[in-house]
Amino acid sequence: MKDKAEVVIVTGSSGMIGSALIHKLAEKYHVIGFDHDGYPFPPAEAECVSVDLTSDDRMDFAFKRVRYAYGNKIASVIHLAAYYDFLGEPSDLYDKVTVKGTARMLKYLQDFEVEQFVFSSSMLVYKPSSPGVLITEESPLVPKWDYPKSKVTTEKVMNEKRGEIPIVMMRIAGVYSEEGNSIPITNQVQRIYEKQLSAKLYPANTAHGSTYVHRDDVINAIALTIEKRNDLPKEVVMNIGDDETLSYKELQDIISTEIHGNKMPIIAIPKWFAKTGAFMLNLFGKAFIKPWMIDLADDHYEMDSSKAKKLLGWKPKHGLRETLPKMIENLKDDPKKFYQVNKLE
Template sequence: MEKREPESRSRGAQKELVVVTGASGLIGTALIEKLASKFLIAGLDNAGYPFPPAEAECICVDLTSDNSVEFALDRIRYAYGNRIASVVHLAAYYDFLGKPSDLYDQITVKGTERLLKNLQKFKVDQFIFSSSMLVYKPSSPGVKIDEEWPLEPKWDYPKSKVATEKILHDKRGTIPVVTMRIAGVYNGQGNSIPVVNQIQRIYEKQITARLYPGDITHGSTYVHLDDLVNAIVHTIGNRKELPAELTLNIGDDETLSYQELQDIISKQLSGKIAEIIPIPKWFAKAGAFMLNLFGKAFIKPWMIDLADDHFELDSDKAKKLLGWKPRHGLRETLPEIVKNLKANPEKFYKVNKLK
């Protein structure tokens, strides 16, 4: 009897395989849609809704389970063979609660370790890990953070990224690894939790929109979703020329201060700038505690200590090695975001999971 190749392997014999974890998320979805014309895509994510785009084979995986990760990788081997052009690892645990959670260790750290262990059975050209700008020690306005900047993660999310970066260094074997330390991601619909919550406070004329317990000349770098996706695509395309271990910052060219964000948003919403009133940190913490005692406010007491932090990212290394550059900026995109809010507030709140 003639032996037949699995359908997915024979159907795309000329295409190489890219594996994307966190395939149903904002970044994973946009990346899959961008890559689908040139690659076969295996999308790994939790079981159930939401699902990865139809362009990817949906493979359910629980990163906290040895058996589940092994089964998912066995499925990939059966369908596509032992060669993988790139694994783009986006899956991670993340919340703004500020409370300790075992999920950071089980999903982000140990989940990556499980994935890496099972990938040793494959010929993998590249492993891309989505780390965070927040692993760095804060800088100051005008002082840009490059990849050699000291690390000083201050809460569980960036701490889990630093721990995972070490796992990748120690246990990658012969798999080349690119660590992307990514700025806060946004697009024209918003999709940046800090930015859209600031917009919401101003739009709803909340008293907290006028109060700030930190240095309003400080801020953080962001990156447009399209630019991040293009950076990943460039990284995959250049995989054979890149070093075996590489760390890259990915962010916009401009870093807006809190004051600038406030002014742009206020002007787009009401045509005028709203003055920010400085308040002491103890007062802000007490207010945040009370707001969360009687409801679910975005601002948590633990965030107050970070209000002075400034992250100004230097992405020159990525520009030089990848031939990439950001084509968007938050300053130019904020009017589009606010326009979408004003055109359809209900949709904006739903898309951005606001209450």
């Protein structure tokens, strides 16, 4: 039976991670899903509380509802909600939603007994490394575009505004699942599946890559973070990622072999050529690859998650190498569904 005092708030509760997290947490906690008005809604296991991170009135109303229904004690706040896009253009929503929205939440939480506030940050806050060089929590922060920049700024705000609330900053690798759910990976899958010319062209070092992490492993890490909240430092940063980091070439080889039965060759092209091609594709259509992404194609992110393993007793149970064949199987079984789930054009 649930302990009535164990209340967990999940923001971004209708999202890919938030929904799955609620399914797991609802077995043990009273879960409140903070989300925007309208569809999609959080899972039925959570009470849905409509909130706008940019509005004091809406935030005040949401927390009045929490106090009225559940009292003054909150075991954990899992803050997943944030603004992001892949347009590469400046947006004041990074500041309004991610930075100031988090500060606003912490302001209203000062009136509660909060045992923990967990912020979903990103691997992309770090300065890129090189193959074999692991990124730790002490590695330099050099975010290169607006999304990770907003995460770094928000981490600083949390340190300033947390008061007595213990905080956990999870710097999470790129998330994937058997259904796809990773924009970079599923777009690479699409290019290879459709035998697009762009699938064979690459303007960077194919030995470079990025760490990813399975959605279920992220959820387990968060669940353990809540469970062990009284044993953690008052301020802690943890990397959450797979044990293995695949290079771009390894991804290409696995995906193309699973789809077409053979490895698709990669042809090196200059960055200026790739930028021109990306510009033209977006000029006459809506392509995933934007010109600004070309400058980041050489970046390599290889994370060390040993701190989370030590503090939480967490270990990833999945790997991208083993999950990709299942992802491709789902694509082949129902291409239309795969495209819809992953919002592929």
